[in-house]
Amino acid sequence: MIVFFATYLTKHKDELRNIWKGFLKPFLILSPTILVLLGVQSHLSASVIIILVVSVMMIVAGSRVAHFATFGGIGASLGISAMYILAKFFNIGTYRLTRITSFLNPWADAQDSGWQIIQSLYAIGSGGLFGVGLRR
Numbered sequence: 825m826i827v828f829f830a831t832y833l834t835k836h837k838d839e840l841r842n843i844w845k846g847f848l849k850p851f852l853i854l855s856p857t858i859l860v861l862l863g864v865q866s867h868l869s870a871s872v873i874i875i876l877v878v879s880v881m882m883i884v885a886g887s888r889v890a891h892f893a894t895f896g897g898i899g900a901s902l903g904i905s906a907m908y909i910l911a912k913f914f915n916i917g918t919y920r921l922t923r924i925t926s927f928l929n930p931w932a933d934a935q936d937s938g939w940q941i942i943q944s945l946y947a948i949g950s951g952g953l954f955g956v957g958l959r960r
Contacts, residue, residue, distance in 0.1 A: 829878050833885040840886040847891040854878055868920060
């Protein structure tokens, strides 16, 4: 994906300032790939990383940051809303909603989904940023 978009951005460098040719068209090429990734493997983190890497590549190549601010906010809102609706009403991807809610409030389910986050808070609380070293 990175090599494909690097080639695409190199060949279409003069179109990057245009909202349709330089912004929406590349993301319309990227979106089906991301949706297939989400549908087949339920790998949300890989999809988010691909979107972020391509976004940074497009900004560095010369796209307008205002396009990313506008459409990124709208896209993120629609994506989060779609995940919530699918999880709540259609029971699809409920584990994603559980992971997000346990991240936001790990104490709500301290023995199950919030356990690892709480343990990391204990580790940082007792060891600080650099730890306490080896103890005997």
